[in-house]
Amino acid sequence: MTTYFIRLDDACPKRDIRKWDQMEILLDKYHIKPLVGIIPSCEDPQMEHYPEDKAFWSPRVSAWQAKGWTLALHGFEHCYFTQEGGINPVNKRSEFAGLPYNEQARKIRHGYALLKQYGINPQIFFAPAHTFDDNTLKALQSETSIRFISDTPTNDVYVRNGFTFIPQQAGAVRSLPFKVVTFCYHPNTMQSTDFDKLENFIKTHTVSDFRLITTERRLSLYDKLLMKLYYWRHHG
Numbered sequence: 001m002t003t004y005f006i007r008l009d010d011a012c013p014k015r016d017i018r019k020w021d022q023m024e025i026l027l028d029k030y031h032i033k034p035l036v037g038i039i040p041s042c043e044d045p046q047m048e049h050y051p052e053d054k055a056f057w058s059p060r061v062s063a064w065q066a067k068g069w070t071l072a073l074h075g076f077e078h079c080y081f082t083q084e085g086g087i088n089p090v091n092k093r094s095e096f097a098g099l100p101y102n103e104q105a106r107k108i109r110h111g112y113a114l115l116k117q118y119g120i121n122p123q124i125f126f127a128p129a130h131t132f133d134d135n136t137l138k139a140l141q142s143e144t145s146i147r148f149i150s151d152t153p154t155n156d157v158y159v160r161n162g163f164t165f166i167p168q169q170a171g172a173v174r175s176l177p178f179k180v181v182t183f184c185y186h187p188n189t190m191q192s193t194d195f196d197k198l199e200n201f202i203k204t205h206t207v208s209d210f211r212l213i214t215t216e217r218r219l220s221l222y223d224k225l226l227m228k229l230y231y232w233r234h235h236g
């Protein structure tokens with residue numbers, strides 16, 4: 001049986017509050033706790049036009065935390081500086097991949113410190129555009145206590161380079177024949193049909209509360225094959 005998780009990307013003061021609220025109401029209705037990626041210091045021009053929510057860090061994020069939602073460090077400024085795909089090359093743009101170690105460590109250090117300042121102690125990281133490289137992992141290792149990554153399209157959770165990877169395979173709900181599946185949603189850009197599809201899936205499948213799964217498992221041949229196919233389909 002598949003364990004399905006929901007992940008919400010791009011939480012920050014400037015967001016589509018109406019859609020985020022709609023998502024929160026939907027998840028609360030079915031008692032589902034998601035993983036939420038918090039951008040510490042958003043400078044992304046695509047989010048610039050949203051009004052700033054003064055109540056974001058408190059009480060909004062603190063309420064998510066109190067409800068048992070898992071909060072992730074989602075990059076630093078959510079801006080793209082390279083055309084690299086790194087070790088999860090699903091996009092050819094990155095805030096991290098391809099940058100020198102010191103530059104990445106600075107971003108991770110500042111982002112982590114900001115979240116801590118806001119009362120969040122993230123245990124998991126995922127990068128904007130899903131792209132990061134070995135230096136990102138090294139920076140997380142030396143600058144933070146984060147040892148979990150949400151991303152990479154594998155069958156199951158695995159350990160690599162001292163990190164536990166919780167796979168993330170799809171941007172919308174569908175039945176998938178894997179052990180652990182994370183669906184990644186961007187509430188800001190969701191349409192009403194996306195909400196309807198999500199609710200229908202929740203009604204007909206068991207969607208679990210996100211949790212940090214610990215394992216000793218390494219990448220299997222099957223996982224490696226799935227990654228290869230996925231990256232090939234995304235980039236050729």
Ligand SMILES: [Zn+2]
Nearest residue numbers: 009010128129
């Ligand atoms: Zn993002």
